Amino acid sequence: MTSTAPVTYVGLLRSLPALRRLWAGGAISTFGDAVQGVALIWLATRTSSPGLSVSIIATALYLPAVVIGPFAGTIADRLDRRRLLLTADVLRVATACLVPLAFTHAGLWLVVAITLVHSALTALFNAAQTAALPDLTGPGSLVRANGLLSSTNYAMQVVGPAVGGFLVAGTPTAMPFLLNAATFAFSAGAVLLIPAAALAGPARDGHVTFVADLRTGVRYARHRPPIVLYMLIGIVATLGFAPAPVVLPAFATELDVGSVGFGLLSSLGGLGYAVGSVLVGMLVKPERAATAMAVGFLAMGAATLALAVAPGLALAAVLVALRSGCNAVTLVTGISMLQRIVPSALRGRIMTLTNSVQELPRPFILPFAGVVVDTAGARWVFAAMGFFIMLSGVIAVAARGTLQSAQDAEVAQTTEAGGAA
Numbered sequence: 001m002t003s004t005a006p007v008t009y010v011g012l013l014r015s016l017p018a019l020r021r022l023w024a025g026g027a028i029s030t031f032g033d034a035v036q037g038v039a040l041i042w043l044a045t046r047t048s049s050p051g052l053s054v055s056i057i058a059t060a061l062y063l064p065a066v067v068i069g070p071f072a073g074t075i076a077d078r079l080d081r082r083r084l085l086l087t088a089d090v091l092r093v094a095t096a097c098l099v100p101l102a103f104t105h106a107g108l109w110l111v112v113a114i115t116l117v118h119s120a121l122t123a124l125f126n127a128a129q130t131a132a133l134p135d136l137t138g139p140g141s142l143v144r145a146n147g148l149l150s151s152t153n154y155a156m157q158v159v160g161p162a163v164g165g166f167l168v169a170g171t172p173t174a175m176p177f178l179l180n181a182a183t184f185a186f187s188a189g190a191v192l193l194i195p196a197a198a199l200a201g202p203a204r205d206g207h208v209t210f211v212a213d214l215r216t217g218v219r220y221a222r223h224r225p226p227i228v229l230y231m232l233i234g235i236v237a238t239l240g241f242a243p244a245p246v247v248l249p250a251f252a253t254e255l256d257v258g259s260v261g262f263g264l265l266s267s268l269g270g271l272g273y274a275v276g277s278v279l280v281g282m283l284v285k286p287e288r289a290a291t292a293m294a295v296g297f298l299a300m301g302a303a304t305l306a307l308a309v310a311p312g313l314a315l316a317a318v319l320v321a322l323r324s325g326c327n328a329v330t331l332v333t334g335i336s337m338l339q340r341i342v343p344s345a346l347r348g349r350i351m352t353l354t355n356s357v358q359e360l361p362r363p364f365i366l367p368f369a370g371v372v373v374d375t376a377g378a379r380w381v382f383a384a385m386g387f388f389i390m391l392s393g394v395i396a397v398a399a400r401g402t403l404q405s406a407q408d409a410e411v412a413q414t415t416e417a418g419g420a421a
Helices: 009-015 017-045 050-067 069-078 081-105 108-137 139-170 175-192 210-222 225-241 244-255 258-283 286-307 313-341 344-358 362-376 378-420
Strands: none
Touching: 009 017, 009 139, 009 258, 017 050, 017 081, 017 108, 017 139, 017 175, 050 069, 050 108, 050 344, 069 081, 069 108, 069 210, 069 344, 081 108, 081 175, 108 139, 108 313, 108 344, 139 175, 139 258, 139 286, 139 313, 210 225, 210 344, 225 286, 225 313, 225 344, 225 362, 225 378, 244 258, 244 313, 244 362, 244 378, 258 313, 286 313, 286 378, 313 344, 313 378, 362 378
16 A cells, blocks of 8 residues: 555546445445435425424434444444445445335334434444545545545535435335435445455454443543644534524525525535535645645635625625635545544544534534524624634644644554554
Protein backbone atom coordinates (compact mmCIF):
# COMPACT_ATOMS: atom_id res chain seq x y z
CA MET A 1 0.00 0.00 0.00
CA THR A 2 1.37 3.35 -0.98
CA SER A 3 1.03 6.47 1.10
CA THR A 4 1.24 8.80 -1.89
CA ALA A 5 -2.13 9.89 -3.24
CA PRO A 6 -2.68 9.15 -6.94
CA VAL A 7 -3.20 12.15 -9.21
CA THR A 8 -6.84 11.40 -10.04
CA TYR A 9 -9.81 9.62 -8.54
CA VAL A 10 -9.59 7.08 -11.35
CA GLY A 11 -5.97 6.44 -10.40
CA LEU A 12 -6.99 6.00 -6.77
CA LEU A 13 -9.62 3.39 -7.66
CA ARG A 14 -7.30 1.59 -10.06
CA SER A 15 -4.48 1.39 -7.54
CA LEU A 16 -6.67 0.23 -4.61
CA PRO A 17 -9.00 -2.62 -5.68
CA ALA A 18 -10.40 -3.07 -2.16
CA LEU A 19 -11.41 0.59 -2.04
CA ARG A 20 -12.91 0.32 -5.52
CA ARG A 21 -15.20 -2.52 -4.39
CA LEU A 22 -16.19 -0.79 -1.17
CA TRP A 23 -16.88 2.44 -3.07
CA ALA A 24 -19.01 0.70 -5.72
CA GLY A 25 -21.09 -1.20 -3.19
CA GLY A 26 -21.60 1.86 -1.01
CA ALA A 27 -22.58 4.07 -3.97
CA ILE A 28 -25.20 1.63 -5.25
CA SER A 29 -26.69 0.99 -1.80
CA THR A 30 -26.80 4.74 -1.04
CA PHE A 31 -28.76 5.18 -4.26
CA GLY A 32 -31.14 2.43 -3.17
CA ASP A 33 -31.68 3.96 0.25
CA ALA A 34 -32.45 7.33 -1.38
CA VAL A 35 -35.07 5.63 -3.54
CA GLN A 36 -36.53 3.91 -0.48
CA GLY A 37 -36.55 7.19 1.47
CA VAL A 38 -38.95 8.75 -1.05
CA ALA A 39 -41.15 5.66 -0.97
CA LEU A 40 -41.26 5.70 2.85
CA ILE A 41 -42.39 9.34 2.88
CA TRP A 42 -45.03 8.51 0.30
CA LEU A 43 -46.33 5.65 2.46
CA ALA A 44 -46.55 8.07 5.39
CA THR A 45 -48.68 10.48 3.36
CA ARG A 46 -51.26 7.72 2.83
CA THR A 47 -52.13 7.61 6.53
CA SER A 48 -54.89 9.56 8.30
CA SER A 49 -52.33 11.98 9.85
CA PRO A 50 -49.78 12.51 7.08
CA GLY A 51 -47.89 15.39 8.73
CA LEU A 52 -47.31 13.48 11.95
CA SER A 53 -46.50 10.29 10.05
CA VAL A 54 -43.87 12.00 7.89
CA SER A 55 -42.24 13.44 11.02
CA ILE A 56 -42.15 10.02 12.65
CA ILE A 57 -40.60 8.40 9.57
CA ALA A 58 -38.02 11.19 9.30
CA THR A 59 -37.11 10.66 12.96
CA ALA A 60 -36.78 6.91 12.43
CA LEU A 61 -34.38 7.56 9.55
CA TYR A 62 -32.23 10.05 11.49
CA LEU A 63 -32.30 9.06 15.16
CA PRO A 64 -30.43 5.70 15.23
CA ALA A 65 -27.19 7.16 13.82
CA VAL A 66 -27.03 9.63 16.71
CA VAL A 67 -28.30 7.41 19.51
CA ILE A 68 -26.55 4.13 18.77
CA GLY A 69 -23.49 5.56 17.02
CA PRO A 70 -21.02 4.95 19.88
CA PHE A 71 -22.35 1.42 20.36
CA ALA A 72 -22.03 0.69 16.63
CA GLY A 73 -18.49 2.03 16.75
CA THR A 74 -17.63 -0.22 19.65
CA ILE A 75 -18.95 -3.22 17.72
CA ALA A 76 -16.85 -2.16 14.71
CA ASP A 77 -13.75 -2.17 16.93
CA ARG A 78 -14.55 -5.53 18.55
CA LEU A 79 -15.52 -7.67 15.57
CA ASP A 80 -14.21 -8.46 12.10
CA ARG A 81 -15.15 -5.41 10.02
CA ARG A 82 -15.67 -7.33 6.79
CA ARG A 83 -18.19 -9.61 8.49
CA LEU A 84 -19.96 -6.59 9.95
CA LEU A 85 -20.28 -4.99 6.52
CA LEU A 86 -21.63 -8.22 5.07
CA THR A 87 -24.05 -8.77 7.96
CA ALA A 88 -25.40 -5.22 7.73
CA ASP A 89 -25.92 -5.56 3.97
CA VAL A 90 -27.64 -8.95 4.15
CA LEU A 91 -29.95 -7.87 6.97
CA ARG A 92 -30.85 -4.69 5.07
CA VAL A 93 -31.92 -6.87 2.13
CA ALA A 94 -34.45 -8.37 4.55
CA THR A 95 -35.60 -5.08 6.11
CA ALA A 96 -36.11 -3.47 2.70
CA CYS A 97 -38.25 -6.39 1.54
CA LEU A 98 -40.32 -6.37 4.74
CA VAL A 99 -41.47 -2.73 4.55
CA PRO A 100 -44.24 -3.09 1.92
CA LEU A 101 -45.51 -6.27 3.61
CA ALA A 102 -45.57 -4.53 6.97
CA PHE A 103 -47.47 -1.53 5.60
CA THR A 104 -50.05 -3.70 3.86
CA HIS A 105 -50.73 -6.06 6.77
CA ALA A 106 -49.91 -4.06 9.91
CA GLY A 107 -49.78 -0.35 9.07
CA LEU A 108 -47.28 2.43 9.64
CA TRP A 109 -46.10 1.55 13.14
CA LEU A 110 -44.50 -1.70 12.04
CA VAL A 111 -42.93 0.20 9.12
CA VAL A 112 -41.46 2.64 11.65
CA ALA A 113 -40.05 -0.26 13.70
CA ILE A 114 -38.46 -1.84 10.60
CA THR A 115 -37.09 1.55 9.54
CA LEU A 116 -35.45 1.99 12.94
CA VAL A 117 -33.76 -1.41 12.55
CA HIS A 118 -32.75 -0.57 8.97
CA SER A 119 -31.26 2.76 10.04
CA ALA A 120 -29.41 1.10 12.93
CA LEU A 121 -27.87 -1.39 10.49
CA THR A 122 -26.83 1.52 8.27
CA ALA A 123 -25.15 3.13 11.29
CA LEU A 124 -23.28 -0.14 11.91
CA PHE A 125 -22.19 -0.36 8.28
CA ASN A 126 -20.99 3.25 8.27
CA ALA A 127 -19.07 2.75 11.53
CA ALA A 128 -17.24 -0.28 10.14
CA GLN A 129 -16.53 1.43 6.81
CA THR A 130 -15.22 4.63 8.42
CA ALA A 131 -13.01 2.66 10.80
CA ALA A 132 -11.60 0.48 8.00
CA LEU A 133 -11.02 3.16 5.36
CA PRO A 134 -7.57 4.35 6.53
CA ASP A 135 -6.35 0.75 6.55
CA LEU A 136 -7.43 0.39 2.91
CA THR A 137 -5.94 3.65 1.63
CA GLY A 138 -2.98 4.58 3.81
CA PRO A 139 -2.69 8.09 5.31
CA GLY A 140 -1.52 9.80 2.11
CA SER A 141 -4.67 8.92 0.15
CA LEU A 142 -7.18 9.39 2.94
CA VAL A 143 -8.43 12.90 2.13
CA ARG A 144 -8.85 11.93 -1.51
CA ALA A 145 -10.72 8.73 -0.61
CA ASN A 146 -13.09 10.58 1.71
CA GLY A 147 -13.68 13.19 -0.99
CA LEU A 148 -14.53 10.43 -3.46
CA LEU A 149 -16.94 8.68 -1.08
CA SER A 150 -18.58 11.94 -0.02
CA SER A 151 -19.13 13.28 -3.54
CA THR A 152 -20.38 9.95 -4.85
CA ASN A 153 -22.79 9.40 -1.98
CA TYR A 154 -24.17 12.90 -2.34
CA ALA A 155 -24.66 12.40 -6.07
CA MET A 156 -26.58 9.20 -5.35
CA GLN A 157 -28.73 11.09 -2.85
CA VAL A 158 -29.60 13.55 -5.61
CA VAL A 159 -30.34 10.95 -8.30
CA GLY A 160 -32.06 8.45 -5.99
CA PRO A 161 -35.06 10.60 -5.00
CA ALA A 162 -35.80 11.41 -8.65
CA VAL A 163 -35.85 7.71 -9.52
CA GLY A 164 -37.82 7.01 -6.35
CA GLY A 165 -40.48 9.53 -7.34
CA PHE A 166 -40.84 7.88 -10.76
CA LEU A 167 -41.12 4.40 -9.23
CA VAL A 168 -43.65 5.51 -6.64
CA ALA A 169 -45.80 7.10 -9.33
CA GLY A 170 -45.60 4.35 -11.94
CA THR A 171 -44.91 0.98 -10.31
CA PRO A 172 -46.41 -1.24 -7.58
CA THR A 173 -45.84 -0.23 -3.96
CA ALA A 174 -43.20 -2.89 -3.38
CA MET A 175 -40.96 -1.96 -6.32
CA PRO A 176 -38.81 0.81 -4.69
CA PHE A 177 -38.16 -1.44 -1.69
CA LEU A 178 -37.27 -4.46 -3.81
CA LEU A 179 -34.87 -2.28 -5.80
CA ASN A 180 -33.23 -1.18 -2.56
CA ALA A 181 -32.94 -4.79 -1.44
CA ALA A 182 -31.15 -5.58 -4.71
CA THR A 183 -28.66 -2.73 -4.12
CA PHE A 184 -27.73 -4.19 -0.73
CA ALA A 185 -27.28 -7.62 -2.31
CA PHE A 186 -24.89 -5.95 -4.80
CA SER A 187 -23.03 -4.24 -1.95
CA ALA A 188 -22.68 -7.53 -0.09
CA GLY A 189 -21.24 -9.13 -3.23
CA ALA A 190 -18.73 -6.28 -3.58
CA VAL A 191 -17.64 -6.66 0.05
CA LEU A 192 -17.22 -10.41 -0.47
CA LEU A 193 -14.63 -9.66 -3.17
CA ILE A 194 -12.49 -7.67 -0.72
CA PRO A 195 -9.75 -9.82 0.85
CA ALA A 196 -10.57 -10.65 4.47
CA ALA A 197 -7.20 -9.37 5.70
CA ALA A 198 -7.86 -5.88 4.29
CA LEU A 199 -10.89 -5.37 6.55
CA ALA A 200 -10.07 -7.58 9.50
CA GLY A 201 -9.17 -4.76 11.89
CA PRO A 202 -6.54 -4.94 14.62
CA ALA A 203 -6.12 -7.90 16.97
CA ARG A 204 -7.73 -7.40 20.39
CA ASP A 205 -8.11 -9.07 23.77
CA GLY A 206 -11.17 -11.31 23.58
CA HIS A 207 -11.66 -11.19 27.36
CA VAL A 208 -12.49 -7.47 27.44
CA THR A 209 -16.23 -6.83 27.76
CA PHE A 210 -18.33 -4.64 25.50
CA VAL A 211 -18.94 -2.11 28.26
CA ALA A 212 -15.22 -1.95 29.05
CA ASP A 213 -14.45 -1.29 25.39
CA LEU A 214 -17.06 1.45 25.28
CA ARG A 215 -15.62 3.08 28.40
CA THR A 216 -12.13 2.85 26.94
CA GLY A 217 -13.29 4.80 23.90
CA VAL A 218 -14.94 7.51 25.98
CA ARG A 219 -11.90 7.76 28.25
CA TYR A 220 -9.54 7.95 25.27
CA ALA A 221 -11.56 10.77 23.69
CA ARG A 222 -11.87 12.70 26.95
CA HIS A 223 -8.12 12.71 27.58
CA ARG A 224 -7.02 13.64 24.04
CA PRO A 225 -7.04 17.45 23.56
CA PRO A 226 -7.16 17.23 19.72
CA ILE A 227 -10.32 15.10 19.87
CA VAL A 228 -11.95 17.34 22.48
CA LEU A 229 -11.13 20.37 20.33
CA TYR A 230 -12.57 18.69 17.24
CA MET A 231 -15.77 17.89 19.14
CA LEU A 232 -16.03 21.49 20.35
CA ILE A 233 -15.58 22.83 16.81
CA GLY A 234 -18.32 20.50 15.59
CA ILE A 235 -20.77 21.39 18.37
CA VAL A 236 -20.40 25.13 17.72
CA ALA A 237 -20.71 24.58 13.96
CA THR A 238 -23.88 22.50 14.41
CA LEU A 239 -25.48 25.50 16.13
CA GLY A 240 -25.05 27.21 12.76
CA PHE A 241 -25.85 24.21 10.57
CA ALA A 242 -29.01 22.92 12.25
CA PRO A 243 -31.61 25.54 11.19
CA ALA A 244 -30.71 25.29 7.48
CA PRO A 245 -33.58 22.96 6.38
CA VAL A 246 -36.12 25.33 7.95
CA VAL A 247 -34.63 28.70 7.03
CA LEU A 248 -34.01 28.10 3.31
CA PRO A 249 -37.67 27.75 2.21
CA ALA A 250 -38.59 30.74 4.39
CA PHE A 251 -35.78 32.73 2.75
CA ALA A 252 -37.14 31.85 -0.70
CA THR A 253 -40.53 33.20 0.41
CA GLU A 254 -38.93 36.44 1.64
CA LEU A 255 -37.19 36.83 -1.72
CA ASP A 256 -40.57 36.25 -3.39
CA VAL A 257 -39.15 33.64 -5.78
CA GLY A 258 -41.70 30.92 -5.04
CA SER A 259 -41.23 27.18 -5.29
CA VAL A 260 -39.09 27.50 -8.44
CA GLY A 261 -36.63 29.72 -6.62
CA PHE A 262 -36.58 27.40 -3.63
CA GLY A 263 -35.91 24.44 -5.92
CA LEU A 264 -33.06 26.34 -7.58
CA LEU A 265 -31.48 27.20 -4.21
CA SER A 266 -31.80 23.59 -3.04
CA SER A 267 -30.30 22.23 -6.26
CA LEU A 268 -27.37 24.64 -6.18
CA GLY A 269 -26.76 23.71 -2.55
CA GLY A 270 -26.48 20.06 -3.61
CA LEU A 271 -24.27 20.95 -6.55
CA GLY A 272 -22.00 23.02 -4.33
CA TYR A 273 -21.59 20.17 -1.89
CA ALA A 274 -20.75 17.67 -4.62
CA VAL A 275 -18.23 20.01 -6.27
CA GLY A 276 -16.67 20.89 -2.91
CA SER A 277 -16.23 17.20 -2.07
CA VAL A 278 -14.53 16.53 -5.40
CA LEU A 279 -12.22 19.52 -5.18
CA VAL A 280 -11.12 19.00 -1.60
CA GLY A 281 -10.15 15.42 -2.37
CA MET A 282 -8.15 16.53 -5.40
CA LEU A 283 -6.46 19.64 -3.99
CA VAL A 284 -5.97 19.30 -0.23
CA LYS A 285 -2.91 17.41 0.95
CA PRO A 286 -3.17 15.55 4.28
CA GLU A 287 -0.63 17.85 5.94
CA ARG A 288 -2.87 20.83 5.08
CA ALA A 289 -6.15 19.29 6.26
CA ALA A 290 -6.36 21.28 9.53
CA THR A 291 -5.79 24.56 7.73
CA ALA A 292 -8.28 23.67 4.98
CA MET A 293 -10.93 22.80 7.57
CA ALA A 294 -10.47 26.13 9.37
CA VAL A 295 -10.64 28.09 6.10
CA GLY A 296 -13.75 26.11 5.12
CA PHE A 297 -15.56 27.10 8.32
CA LEU A 298 -14.58 30.76 7.97
CA ALA A 299 -15.64 30.91 4.32
CA MET A 300 -18.89 29.09 5.05
CA GLY A 301 -19.62 31.46 7.90
CA ALA A 302 -18.92 34.47 5.69
CA ALA A 303 -21.22 33.14 2.94
CA THR A 304 -23.98 32.51 5.49
CA LEU A 305 -23.64 36.03 6.90
CA ALA A 306 -23.77 37.41 3.35
CA LEU A 307 -27.07 35.58 2.77
CA ALA A 308 -28.56 37.74 5.52
CA VAL A 309 -28.15 40.79 3.29
CA ALA A 310 -28.40 39.22 -0.19
CA PRO A 311 -30.73 41.48 -2.22
CA GLY A 312 -31.99 38.94 -4.74
CA LEU A 313 -32.03 35.40 -6.07
CA ALA A 314 -28.89 35.62 -8.24
CA LEU A 315 -26.50 36.49 -5.41
CA ALA A 316 -28.34 34.20 -2.99
CA ALA A 317 -27.89 31.27 -5.38
CA VAL A 318 -24.14 31.88 -5.62
CA LEU A 319 -23.83 32.16 -1.83
CA VAL A 320 -25.84 28.97 -1.18
CA ALA A 321 -23.61 27.03 -3.59
CA LEU A 322 -20.47 28.50 -1.99
CA ARG A 323 -21.76 27.76 1.50
CA SER A 324 -22.45 24.12 0.65
CA GLY A 325 -19.09 23.69 -1.06
CA CYS A 326 -17.31 25.01 2.03
CA ASN A 327 -19.40 22.66 4.16
CA ALA A 328 -18.06 19.74 2.12
CA VAL A 329 -14.51 20.97 2.72
CA THR A 330 -15.01 21.03 6.49
CA LEU A 331 -16.57 17.56 6.57
CA VAL A 332 -14.09 15.76 4.33
CA THR A 333 -11.01 17.29 5.96
CA GLY A 334 -12.40 16.85 9.48
CA ILE A 335 -13.24 13.18 9.03
CA SER A 336 -9.87 12.55 7.38
CA MET A 337 -8.00 14.22 10.25
CA LEU A 338 -9.84 12.22 12.88
CA GLN A 339 -9.22 8.98 11.01
CA ARG A 340 -5.49 9.79 10.95
CA ILE A 341 -5.34 10.81 14.61
CA VAL A 342 -7.10 7.77 16.08
CA PRO A 343 -5.45 4.32 16.07
CA SER A 344 -7.27 1.62 14.12
CA ALA A 345 -8.16 -0.31 17.29
CA LEU A 346 -10.21 2.65 18.59
CA ARG A 347 -11.33 4.26 15.36
CA GLY A 348 -14.88 2.93 15.23
CA ARG A 349 -15.68 4.11 18.74
CA ILE A 350 -14.10 7.53 18.45
CA MET A 351 -15.53 8.36 15.01
CA THR A 352 -19.10 7.52 16.04
CA LEU A 353 -18.80 9.06 19.51
CA THR A 354 -17.51 12.29 17.99
CA ASN A 355 -20.35 12.43 15.48
CA SER A 356 -22.97 11.83 18.19
CA VAL A 357 -21.54 14.54 20.43
CA GLN A 358 -21.31 17.05 17.59
CA GLU A 359 -24.92 16.38 16.56
CA LEU A 360 -26.33 16.88 20.08
CA PRO A 361 -27.60 20.45 19.47
CA ARG A 362 -29.56 19.51 16.33
CA PRO A 363 -32.64 17.79 17.87
CA PHE A 364 -32.98 20.68 20.32
CA ILE A 365 -32.70 23.39 17.65
CA LEU A 366 -34.88 21.98 14.85
CA PRO A 367 -38.21 21.97 16.77
CA PHE A 368 -37.83 25.69 17.56
CA ALA A 369 -36.19 26.87 14.34
CA GLY A 370 -39.52 27.37 12.59
CA VAL A 371 -40.86 29.54 15.43
CA VAL A 372 -37.73 31.71 15.38
CA VAL A 373 -37.90 32.08 11.58
CA ASP A 374 -41.57 33.09 11.77
CA THR A 375 -40.81 35.60 14.52
CA ALA A 376 -37.50 37.13 13.47
CA GLY A 377 -37.34 36.33 9.75
CA ALA A 378 -34.96 34.19 7.71
CA ARG A 379 -32.30 36.89 7.35
CA TRP A 380 -31.80 37.28 11.10
CA VAL A 381 -31.56 33.51 11.45
CA PHE A 382 -28.93 33.41 8.69
CA ALA A 383 -27.00 36.08 10.59
CA ALA A 384 -27.08 33.98 13.78
CA MET A 385 -26.08 30.86 11.84
CA GLY A 386 -23.19 32.70 10.24
CA PHE A 387 -21.97 33.92 13.63
CA PHE A 388 -21.74 30.40 15.06
CA ILE A 389 -20.09 28.97 11.94
CA MET A 390 -17.55 31.80 11.95
CA LEU A 391 -16.94 31.13 15.65
CA SER A 392 -16.24 27.47 14.88
CA GLY A 393 -13.76 28.66 12.24
CA VAL A 394 -11.98 30.87 14.74
CA ILE A 395 -11.67 27.92 17.14
CA ALA A 396 -10.41 25.76 14.25
CA VAL A 397 -7.75 28.33 13.40
CA ALA A 398 -6.58 28.37 17.02
CA ALA A 399 -6.60 24.56 17.18
CA ARG A 400 -5.01 23.76 13.81
CA GLY A 401 -1.49 23.35 15.22
CA THR A 402 -2.71 20.87 17.84
CA LEU A 403 -4.78 18.96 15.29
CA GLN A 404 -2.00 18.78 12.70
CA SER A 405 0.64 17.75 15.27
CA ALA A 406 -1.61 14.92 16.47
CA GLN A 407 -2.01 13.69 12.89
CA ASP A 408 1.71 13.79 12.21
CA ALA A 409 2.50 11.98 15.46
CA GLU A 410 0.03 9.17 14.79
CA VAL A 411 1.19 8.74 11.17
CA ALA A 412 4.83 8.59 12.31
CA GLN A 413 3.97 6.03 14.98
CA THR A 414 2.03 3.90 12.50
CA THR A 415 4.87 4.06 9.97
CA GLU A 416 7.38 3.11 12.66
CA ALA A 417 5.27 0.15 13.74
CA GLY A 418 4.89 -0.98 10.13
CA GLY A 419 8.62 -0.77 9.59
CA ALA A 420 9.32 -2.76 12.75
CA ALA A 421 6.89 -5.43 11.66
